[in-house]
Amino acid sequence: MSTGTAQLLFGATHRTHGGLIPFLSLWLWEGGAARWRVASPETGALSWRARSDDRLLSDALVLLVALTTTPRDPVPVALDDLAGDVDWRSGDVDLTTWRHYDAARLDQLVAETEPAGKLVLSVLHGSRLDGSAQLDRLRELDWDVDLLTASHTRRRADRDLHQAPPPRLPQPRRRAGAGAPEVAG
Helix, strand or coil: CCCCEEEEEEEECCCCCCCCEEEEEEEEEEEECCEEEECCCCCCCEEEEECCHHHHHHHHHHHHHHHHHHCCCCHHHHHHHHCCCCCCCCCEEEEHHHHCCCCCHHHHHHHHHCCCCCEEECCCCCCCCCCHHHHHHHHCCCCEEEEECCCCCCCCCCCCCCCCCCCCCCEEEECCCCCCCEEEC
């Protein structure tokens, strides 16, 4: 079973609080082959398998730039050229099957792009990106970037034990002699 271990958010910088008003979110799903998943309003669901584990972040940045720039910008044009007949904008895209994938050229185009927004990468403990040298890729970019990694992790439930379901909401109860339900308090 796959689980989300990292998230890339892209959006507008909030001027007064240093926060982010997100308009695109990519999740790294791990459990077997790692994939970035995005639900884009324009293209629908997209699953993007990176070329290799050491390119997880770099290939995600390629996808992010391709989805947030115009189709005539260098990264989407380069992807169109490299993809051939494959539609890289929707469905399941497996970059490991692409015979022509010029990673160095795509990385250069990404570095030359100045995105119109802020990038926030959150990495959970245990992710393939956690403590990875790939995170240095963000330092190379002249972008507005926040990198969030876990500073404290606590696991309270044993993985082999069944965890209790979340508590239920209070159920309405009837008052004696009245027709309207009363909410239990």
